[in-house]
Amino acid sequence: MNNFTSHTQLELAQAIWRTLAYVDLFDYPLTAVEIHRYLEGVPASLDAVTHALAQDPLLAGQLLYQDGFYSLPGRAAVFAMRQQRQRQAQRLWSAARRYGALIARLPFVRLVAVTGSLAMSNVAAEADIDYFIVTENGRLWLARALVIGVVRLAARRGVALCPNYFVAESALALPEHSLYTARELAQMVPLSGYPVYQQLRAQNSWVACFLPNADGPPQATPTAGRSALWGQKLAELPLRTPLGSRLERWEQARKIARLTQTQKRSGESCFTAVICKGHSQAHQQRTLSAYQTHLTMLSNQERNP
Numbered sequence: 001m002n003n004f005t006s007h008t009q010l011e012l013a014q015a016i017w018r019t020l021a022y023v024d025l026f027d028y029p030l031t032a033v034e035i036h037r038y039l040e041g042v043p044a045s046l047d048a049v050t051h052a053l054a055q056d057p058l059l060a061g062q063l064l065y066q067d068g069f070y071s072l073p074g075r076a077a078v079f080a081m082r083q084q085r086q087r088q089a090q091r092l093w094s095a096a097r098r099y100g101a102l103i104a105r106l107p108f109v110r111l112v113a114v115t116g117s118l119a120m121s122n123v124a125a126e127a128d129i130d131y132f133i134v135t136e137n138g139r140l141w142l143a144r145a146l147v148i149g150v151v152r153l154a155a156r157r158g159v160a161l162c163p164n165y166f167v168a169e170s171a172l173a174l175p176e177h178s179l180y181t182a183r184e185l186a187q188m189v190p191l192s193g194y195p196v197y198q199q200l201r202a203q204n205s206w207v208a209c210f211l212p213n214a215d216g217p218p219q220a221t222p223t224a225g226r227s228a229l230w231g232q233k234l235a236e237l238p239l240r241t242p243l244g245s246r247l248e249r250w251e252q253a254r255k256i257a258r259l260t261q262t263q264k265r266s267g268e269s270c271f272t273a274v275i276c277k278g279h280s281q282a283h284q285q286r287t288l289s290a291y292q293t294h295l296t297m298l299s300n301q302e303r304n305p
Contacts, residue, residue, distance in 0.1 A: 012049070012052050013052060013056060013058070015039050015040050016052060017062065017072075018040045018295065020035070020063070020070060020072050021072065022038075022040065022183075024294065025290055025294060026122055027078045027082075028120065029066075029069035029078050030069065030070055031069055031070070032046070036213055037213055038214060039211070039213050040211065041210060041212070043212035044213065053070065064076055066079045069082065085121065088123050088124070089123045092118055092123055092127065092129060093118070095129065095154075095159045096114050096129045099129070099150060100191035100192065101191065103133065106143060106146045106147060106150070106232070107236040107239055108140075108236060109133060109135055109143055109146075109192075109193075109232075110136055110193050110196045111134035111193030111200070112133055113132045113188040113189060113191060113197065114131060114188065115130045115187065116129075116162075118130065119188055127160075128160035128161065128162040131161065131162065131163040131164070132184075132188055133163055133165070133166045134193065135166060135167070136169060137168045137169050137274070138168070138245070140167075140248075140252075140273070140276060141252040141273075141276070142239060142247060142248050143166070144166050144276055145255075151163065165278075166276040168273075168274040170274055171275055172196075178284065178288060179288065179291070182209075183211070185200070185201065185204055188217070189218060190217055252273060255276075256271040259276070268283070268285065
């Protein structure tokens with residue numbers, strides 16, 4: 001993109017274009033508010049983004065607009081796709097909240113958040129529900145074992161839960177500093193443990209380098225009540241013993257060995273005392289690679305219409 005009247009306009013227009021190019025990988029058009037929230041690399045007000053979308057002639061010529069949504073040219077099909085997937089997501093959200101509340105009551109669970117496609121209500125048929133879970137220090141693997149029990153219970157009822165990222169409270173500063181991880185953090189919807197969510201965002205302040213406008217969660221959700229907290233504390237008492245510590249070490253050792261073996265080909269999985277990240281499909285690497293290819297292809301199309 002070029003020939004803008006000022007450097008600021010150029011930066012903003014390019015950021016809008018890149019933001020739409022990223023979500024285009026997921027067939028997902030955005031509203032002006034969403035473009036502002038996920039604007040890549042450029043801090044800007046919502047008014048500035050709205051003004052650029054509505055009145056910049058060169059930018060407007062490179063975007064499609066329909067029913068409040070923006071997409072890249074030649075992608076008109078994604079407007080109907082978003083509406084369809086949003087309807088599918090509404091059915092999943094009730095299950096996500098119900099099972100998320102159950103997981104939040106398990107011993108040593110301190111945060112439950114929805115991530116992945118459901119966090120953006122952009123789910124295809126047969127989608128699962130991705131959870132990011134924070135646990136108390138020293139009990140991550142016991143907490144995970146209990147969560148897997150909920151996963152199996154849900155599976156019997158035809159609901160696919162995928163708690164694929166566990167971290168202990170001492171490991172909230174995530175090691176992966178990329179646009180993909182920044183998007184996952186900015187998109188996640190906390191269902192319980194909001195103070196821990198705030199700590200998570202604070203310890204990953206680097207997200208602002210990629211998404212400077214994406215403060216706080218994308219939507220407000222209720223947190224677990226006091227009754228659940230007291231019940232949780234009672235359930236934790238027998239596991240705060242030397243026997244509980246031995247069980248934690250045993251579960252940690254056997255699961256790390258098994259998961260490391262089954263996911264040894266994935267460079268994105270990680271299994272330690274404080275992290276259980278089961279990303280066997282290398283989705284981050286594939287997404288970022290596809291994004292760079294997509295940007296190159298779109299730039300070439302722009303230069304050679």
